[in-house]
Amino acid sequence: MAGKSLLLGVDLGGTKVEAALLDQKGRVIERKRTATPIDDYPGLLTQVCNLCTDLENSAGLTTALALGICTPGSPSPVTGLMRNCNSTALNGQSLREDLEKHSRRPVRIANDADCLVLSEATDGAARSARSVFGVILGTGVGGGFFINGSLLQGPNAVSGEWGHNRMPLERVQALPDQLAYPRPCYCGRQDCVETWLSGPGLALTHQQLHGTCIDMQQIRSQQLDVKHQKTLSIYQSMLAAALAGIINIVDPEIIVLGGGLSNIDLIYSSMPKLLQRQIFSDTCRTQIRAAQHGDSSGVRGAAWLWQRG
Numbered sequence: 001m002a003g004k005s006l007l008l009g010v011d012l013g014g015t016k017v018e019a020a021l022l023d024q025k026g027r028v029i030e031r032k033r034t035a036t037p038i039d040d041y042p043g044l045l046t047q048v049c050n051l052c053t054d055l056e057n058s059a060g061l062t063t064a065l066a067l068g069i070c071t072p073g074s075p076s077p078v079t080g081l082m083r084n085c086n087s088t089a090l091n092g093q094s095l096r097e098d099l100e101k102h103s104r105r106p107v108r109i110a111n112d113a114d115c116l117v118l119s120e121a122t123d124g125a126a127r128s129a130r131s132v133f134g135v136i137l138g139t140g141v142g143g144g145f146f147i148n149g150s151l152l153q154g155p156n157a158v159s160g161e162w163g164h165n166r167m168p169l170e171r172v173q174a175l176p177d178q179l180a181y182p183r184p185c186y187c188g189r190q191d192c193v194e195t196w197l198s199g200p201g202l203a204l205t206h207q208q209l210h211g212t213c214i215d216m217q218q219i220r221s222q223q224l225d226v227k228h229q230k231t232l233s234i235y236q237s238m239l240a241a242a243l244a245g246i247i248n249i250v251d252p253e254i255i256v257l258g259g260g261l262s263n264i265d266l267i268y269s270s271m272p273k274l275l276q277r278q279i280f281s282d283t284c285r286t287q288i289r290a291a292q293h294g295d296s297s298g299v300r301g302a303a304w305l306w307q308r309g
């Protein structure tokens with residue numbers, strides 16, 4: 001096996017660690033998953049190193065490949081220490097340095113939204129687009145930009161973090177009376193986009209509107225009763241309001257949606273019309289697409305971090 005042409009990625013999730021070897025065409029050569037060690041940072045380092053060597057051995061490689069890592073958080077540009085990780089054992093750690101030391105290979109790290117957009121722009125739903133905003137709508141809300149062939153990275157390492165922008169005030173004030181606001185966010189701010197558009201945010205909206213638990217099966221099946229129709233209508237209008245702010249600033253060709261809530265098909269039919277009303281233009285040509293690689297975007301994006309060496 002020609003080792004130099006292969007790419008190695010690891011997705012450090014809160015519940016699973018997944019490693020994959022890709023070839024230059026994005027085909028998965030080897031893949032392996034294990035459970036994430038809980039509150040055990042040294043154990044996690046060992047597990048990642050073992051996964052990498054296991055895959056390399058399975059593929060018949062004799063030299064260590066460079067490693068791309070996908071995490072929910074990111075290294076601070078000031079200290080280099082990890083922050084905002086839901087695998088809390090990672091927070092405050094020098095993950096990149098520690099992995100390089102343990103695995104004796106170069107390591108690059110990107111957060112899950114950056115890996116999603118890199119994966120989808122490379123060989124997924126946004127391939128060949130020059131400007132892409134990748135969105136994660138899941139337990140949390142994140143985002144990342146892929147512009148002119150590379151991830152957009154700035155001095156604060158927060159580009160695309162729209163989940164902690166405030167939801168536009170006029171949209172919040174137009175909500176039905178049952179919906180209490182402002183919603184507190186774990187980041188210390190209020191009415192962050194994440195508090196309304198994440199899975200828990202959607203469930204809270206339904207609970208406050210109707211006094212019952214949301215039925216995600218019903219939402220995905222599109223066989224909606226009146227209560228779920230109302231909840232989803234509010235969710236879609238808030239999603240459009242939040243995305244309109246992104247379009248007015250960056251004007252991406254494609255917005256790719258990933259994460260559990262990206263499986264709601266209604267979003268894709270309703271969003272063009274809703275966005276057209278909210279952006280500063282007489283038309284909205286930005287395309288809204290579902291991520292093609294689903295749960296694999298993290299590990300694929302991590303591997304693509306080394307595509308250009």
Ligand SMILES: [Zn+2]
Nearest residue numbers: 164185187192
């Ligand atoms: Zn927040």
